[in-house]
Amino acid sequence: MALRAVGTTYPNPPVGAIIVKNGTILSRGWTQPGGTPHAEIHAINQIKNKKNIEGAHLYCTLEPCSHYGKTSPCVNKIIELKFSKVIISQLDKNPLVKSKSVKKLRTAGIKVVIKNFGEQVKILNKVFFDSLIDNKPLITLKIASTADGKIATNSHQSKWITNSISRMVGHKFRSLNECMIIGTDTIRKDNPLLDCRLDGLNNRSPDLFVLDRKLTLRKNLKIFSIKNRKIYIFYSDKVKKKIFKLKNIKYIKINEVNNLLNMKSVIKEISKLKYTRILVEGGAKLSASLLNNDLIDEIVWFRASKIMGSDGINAISNLRIDNIDNLKKFKLISTKTLDNDQLSVYKKN
Numbered sequence: 001m002a003l004r005a006v007g008t009t010y011p012n013p014p015v016g017a018i019i020v021k022n023g024t025i026l027s028r029g030w031t032q033p034g035g036t037p038h039a040e041i042h043a044i045n046q047i048k049n050k051k052n053i054e055g056a057h058l059y060c061t062l063e064p065c066s067h068y069g070k071t072s073p074c075v076n077k078i079i080e081l082k083f084s085k086v087i088i089s090q091l092d093k094n095p096l097v098k099s100k101s102v103k104k105l106r107t108a109g110i111k112v113v114i115k116n117f118g119e120q121v122k123i124l125n126k127v128f129f130d131s132l133i134d135n136k137p138l139i140t141l142k143i144a145s146t147a148d149g150k151i152a153t154n155s156h157q158s159k160w161i162t163n164s165i166s167r168m169v170g171h172k173f174r175s176l177n178e179c180m181i182i183g184t185d186t187i188r189k190d191n192p193l194l195d196c197r198l199d200g201l202n203n204r205s206p207d208l209f210v211l212d213r214k215l216t217l218r219k220n221l222k223i224f225s226i227k228n229r230k231i232y233i234f235y236s237d238k239v240k241k242k243i244f245k246l247k248n249i250k251y252i253k254i255n256e257v258n259n260l261l262n263m264k265s266v267i268k269e270i271s272k273l274k275y276t277r278i279l280v281e282g283g284a285k286l287s288a289s290l291l292n293n294d295l296i297d298e299i300v301w302f303r304a305s306k307i308m309g310s311d312g313i314n315a316i317s318n319l320r321i322d323n324i325d326n327l328k329k330f331k332l333i334s335t336k337t338l339d340n341d342q343l344s345v346y347k348k349n
């Protein structure tokens with residue numbers, strides 16, 4: 001249930017909930033878009049006759065909330081509807097909630113059990129805790145390359161290196177992330193929309209963060225025609241230029257390091273806006289910049305069974321590594337064959 005909500009719930013975590021009575025599932029819920037209602041309330045809302053809930057058990061992937069935010073505390077509803085037992089996979093690390101809800105439920109006479117539902121739930125919750133406590137959103141780098149690691153020809157042709165199945169899975173990754181970062185050159189060369197074009201998931205296109213250090217992007221580019229997603233433009237604090245105003249576009253000043261926008265400051269700004277999952281689709285310089293700052297948490301790498309040769313553009317530009325001990329190390333998590341392409345998923349070691 002929680003997995004259904006991934007990519008849609010920020011600034012809240014994706015949570016799943018199931019209501020069970022006498023061995024029968026009465027209802028299931030997951031955090032709704034924008035984070036409201038929470039999973040428990042979504043599950044409760046599915047049950048017409050609330051009296052049936054008395055004595056039921058509630059399973060939650062995360063401790064229910066006990067504070068007032070956009071919604072009133074879920075524990076109040078759980079107590080009011082007389083659940084007899086709540087089974088929680090993990091306590092919330094949010095200081096506003098941590099163990100407080102469990103205490104409140106127990107004081108109200110409801111039995112509470114903390115029971116680990118498994119690694120998948122832990123990983124989901126960790127993404128939320130990392131962004132809440134350490135201001136570190138999960139950053140996924142997506143690359144679509146030839147077998148020899150080239151992402152475009154030297155004349156910047158990149159459509160299409162990988163096959164239609166890879167591209168479809170690529171769009172799924174867009175739907176699982178709340179926002180994307182994109183380099184100026186990719187915007188200029190490809191003029192992309194960076195939306196999710198899967199049937200039924202069209203409303204899950206991520207918000208965009210564009211690196212436009214010198215504010216040189218032309219306003220007739222496709223991204224400037226987007227109306228229903230938030231767009232942020234990062235530009236250098238050295239630039240003194242008039243900014244043009246569009247309703248959904250915001251500008252954020254960033255300091256420079258070696259004639260590039262400071263990547264650590266960029267991520268800090270994104271985290272201040274409470275995004276928890278960022279997808280990066282290149283280009284080569286942006287990917288290198290993030291790797292150089294050790295900011296990439298996972299890589300999803302689609303490789304076509306095609307060769308381009310050394311005149312193509314490398315997936316990742318110069319990392320200035322001259323000692324083998326300094327290679328950027330990742331752990332191979334899975335590989336999948338997608339017709340004649342291969343998808344490898346790596347996690348930071």
Ligand SMILES: NC(=O)c1ccc[n+]([C@@H]2O[C@H](COP(=O)([O-])OP(=O)(O)OC[C@H]3O[C@@H](n4cnc5c(N)ncnc54)[C@H](OP(=O)(O)O)[C@@H]3O)[C@@H](O)[C@H]2O)c1
Binds near residue numbers: 161211
């Ligand atoms: N197959 C794929 O998966 C894929 C995906 C994306 C792109 N591509 C291809 O990649 C090519 C573009 O890649 P690229 O490497 O030339 O450019 P890029 O990474 O898209 O953009 C780099 C530019 O962004 C600006 N920038 C500002 N701060 C930066 C920072 N901290 N780190 C990196 N860049 C920063 C710089 O321009 P300023 O000097 O103007 O600030 C820099 O030259 C295109 O041909 C595109 O088709 C392929």
